[in-house]
Amino acid sequence: MNYRRISLFACAWLMLFLTSCKKGVQPLDNVLKGELSVKVNPYDKSPLTAEVSLISDKKGTTSYTVLGSIPVSHNFSTSAYNHNIPIVGLYPDTENKVSIEYKVSETEIYVDTLIITTDPLPEFIPDIEVVKADRSRMEDGFHLVEQLIANNGKFLTFTLMYDDNGDIRWMMDMSSFGQITYTSYRLKNGNWLYLSWIDMYEVNDLGKVVSKEQMWNYAGDHDLMELENGNILMGGSKKDAFIVRPQGRFNSRFDFVVEWDRRQNKGVKEWDLRKVLDVDRTVYPADYSLDFNSDWYHINSVDVDEKDGSLLISGRNQGVLKVDANNNLKYILAPHKGWNRAGFDGNGMDLKPYLLTAVDAQGNAYPSSVQQGTSGVDDFEWPTGQHSATFLDNGNILLFDNGLM
Secondary structure (H helix, E strand, C coil): CCEEECCCCCCHHHHHHHCCCCCCEEEHHHHECCCCEEEECCCCCCCCEEEEEEEEEEEEEEEEEECCCCCEEEEEEEEEEEEEEEEECCCCCCEEEEEEEEEEECCEEEEEEEEEECCCCCCCCCCCCCCCCCHHHCCCCCEEEEEEEEECCEEEEEEEEECCCCCEEEEEECHHHCCCCEEEEECCCCCEEEEECCEEEEECCCCCEEEEEECCCEEEEEEEEECCCCCEEEEEEECCCEEEECCEEEECCCCEEEEEECCCCEEEEEEEHHHCCECCCCCCCHHHCCCCCCCCCCEEEEEECCCCCCEEEEECCCEEEEECCCCCEEEEECCCCCCCECECCCCCCECHHHECCCECCCCCECCHHHHHCCCCECCECCCCCCEEEEECCCCCEEEECCCCC
16 A cells, blocks of 8 residues: 555644635545545656545545645646546655645535655666755746666656755656657646657656657657647658768758647648758767768757747757748858758758858957867857757847867
């Protein structure tokens, strides 16, 4: 049994506190038909969650609070007789105190406090130390981290959320899929969307796979987002795409952006990055062990400007570019070294006019060696191997620079 109930009398002070001394508070048992049930990690993917199921004689709404140094509470507005309450935010390896409230009316409320026991997390999940937390510059809520564990040449995905104290309060274990599942993205309906090449999984907080869709003609990679129209924008690959380099012809990958309509289960728009970039450009040494022929660009993030539909796209092996909604190139943010002509075979437009010029705080251009990316200065160097390029509300761009060069 992974839960138990605290005596009503032993916890009278606690329930009075939780319910703000509301009139008409009664034990939860008084409104139940039969026993409530608790299942920890109900779908074997989310070990810091539980599902509390109960049936009542009276129609009502439910809410819960996971007690602790940073409590987690949620109210459910649906009024019904039968309830399956998803409990999120449990502490690992802990006897968690969870308050359950059943509300029939403002003057008729039933409460109980459960002890829900969780197991320790796997040893490879890190302990998190919060070095600094400036809450004046932080949004409310938990912090999302995607952890990949190497396993015999494949990566297994574990998505974590930790609180401001560094305590892990939620984890999604996607290792059962046997390979990497990209980018845990929170949908508008509260579920999560994961990509595993041609497969797209929608998963709820408890780890239940709500739907599985299989894409044809495309494969997703690294990054995705939900558009206002409900479609999914993602970086990825297109079946049978290829490039022609001096070394020969190569099937290419990770060089498309796709808008995927989940209702019709098909791609409705694509941005072919071969048309606006130099597929022959190679800037990293061969001993980086990267496949620069097929994986010449390696898209790793995409963001959209809702004002005009333009895209900001990051490719680990080349740089950052902006294109409009019709795939017209606006600019390239990257070292100037090695850029020539666009096109899958290198016979497209000249790309040099699209290269941004790096300037100092006074607007003066840096020397040629800085523009080329062969040297840097104290206050500037080009991002290389970057990820997560994002439009900011103030018009600037935020990205993570891996600094590979």
